[in-house]
Amino acid sequence: MGSKGENNRQRIIDAADQLFYTRGYNQTSFRDISDSTGIPRGNFYYYFKTKDDILSAVIDSRTQLYNDMLAKCEQTATDPCGRLLAFVDTLGSFEDQLIAVGCPIGTLSSELAKDEPHLQAKSREIFELLRSWLAKNFEIAGNAQPMATAMDMLARMQGVSVVACAFKDKTYLNRGLGEVRNWVKKLTLN
Amino acid sequence: MGSKGENNRQRIIDAADQLFYTRGYNQTSFRDISDSTGIPRGNFYYYFKTKDDILSAVIDSRTQLYNDMLAKCEQTATDPCGRLLAFVDTLGSFEDQLIAVGCPIGTLSSELAKDEPHLQAKSREIFELLRSWLAKNFEIAGNAQPMATAMDMLARMQGVSVVACAFKDKTYLNRGLGEVRNWVKKLTLN
DNA sequence: GTCTATAGCCGGATAGAC
DNA sequence: GTCTATCCGGCTATAGAC
Numbered sequence: 389m390g391s392k393g394e395n396n397r398q399r400i401i402d403a404a405d406q407l408f409y410t411r412g413y414n415q416t417s418f419r420d421i422s423d424s425t426g427i428p429r430g431n432f433y434y435y436f437k438t439k440d441d442i443l444s445a446v447i448d449s450r451t452q453l454y455n456d457m458l459a460k461c462e463q464t465a466t467d468p469c470g471r472l473l474a475f476v477d478t479l480g481s482f483e484d485q486l487i488a489v490g491c492p493i494g495t496l497s498s499e500l501a502k503d504e505p506h507l508q509a510k511s512r513e514i515f516e517l518l519r520s521w522l523a524k525n526f527e528i529a530g531n532a533q534p535m536a537t538a539m540d541m542l543a544r545m546q547g548v549s550v551v552a553c554a555f556k557d558k559t560y561l562n563r564g565l566g567e568v569r570n571w572v573k574k575l576t577l578n
Numbered sequence: 579m580g581s582k583g584e585n586n587r588q589r590i591i592d593a594a595d596q597l598f599y600t601r602g603y604n605q606t607s608f609r610d611i612s613d614s615t616g617i618p619r620g621n622f623y624y625y626f627k628t629k630d631d632i633l634s635a636v637i638d639s640r641t642q643l644y645n646d647m648l649a650k651c652e653q654t655a656t657d658p659c660g661r662l663l664a665f666v667d668t669l670g671s672f673e674d675q676l677i678a679v680g681c682p683i684g685t686l687s688s689e690l691a692k693d694e695p696h697l698q699a700k701s702r703e704i705f706e707l708l709r710s711w712l713a714k715n716f717e718i719a720g721n722a723q724p725m726a727t728a729m730d731m732l733a734r735m736q737g738v739s740v741v742a743c744a745f746k747d748k749t750y751l752n753r754g755l756g757e758v759r760n761w762v763k764k765l766t767l768n
Numbered sequence: 769g770t771c772t773a774t775a776g777c778c779g780g781a782t783a784g785a786c
Numbered sequence: 787g788t789c790t791a792t793c794c795g796g797c798t799a800t801a802g803a804c
Binding site for chain 1: 778779780781782783
């Protein structure tokens, strides 16, 4: 705790997180992480057993990050509609990265589906965290099928991300997110 | 034409197509394609200059494939609503693969966005082919913004694919596609 | 056109000094 | 805890016999 070792461990996780997002997990090498942190390659094995273990730690770190993000969305508004809209706004605030390399959660899941089923299952926990939070807010708003509606909202946002990235179309990204906002408002009207 | 060489070339493309889809482009090696076809690794360079060239040929092959698929959708019905629904049904007919590894077009685009921008741009041509066809049908149905609506439809289908694959949820996949069908029907009602 | 052999590099992982 | 050196294997790509 607070030792230099824990500090280095977190620096590795943070650098790996960014590289896994922008280049993909399989395309990121220990050399890349070493170059980014200044920590020698061989040293990684003091903190992690394998590359998969680094990814596992990155997923844990992201889970914590998104948990904090949801807490911020709750502070933004007191009504479920305002909180759900804050969630959409958060995604929109990363528009440049979304256009360049897609959604961090969706693209990680899609990549892991092809060759790391165990870690794809772990990455699913992030989606489940978001889904639960969305469902909770839809339920408060009086929605009859909060879980199904939360799933639909995740799908809409993922769809907008994939297509905006595929077409490199920022105009579409903002229009698509605007339609999600309208859909949320319509569903949470009293 | 019709020579043994052309036959082998197509066999390489077909095997690579399947492997790039199920394992991802970066995770597929020449050895994998060699094992799948029985054609020795070194021989690939008689037909293609680089691995990227194989991917380029695979994208061309998929473009042709989806072009044929759209033609079949047109034969299924004479009205735009029926044709658009046939398009959704085609996606649904691959449910097992969608759950396992996602949409062939969406996941390829997402992977290439991270480290092959030139080929991501080429893969975009497949999305543009689909979008044009969808827009044409929405236009016939009297839609005021056919291109934007086509983009929305692509996004909805991509979103359902990503989320169904992430959650490994076939029930959601079919419900999500059902909602896309309802949305199409509502938009193409006269 | 087809095949074998291999170059040259880079990947993850390990050993062991300090 | 930190770092260097290195192993071993897989990768794309090439050379050249047949």
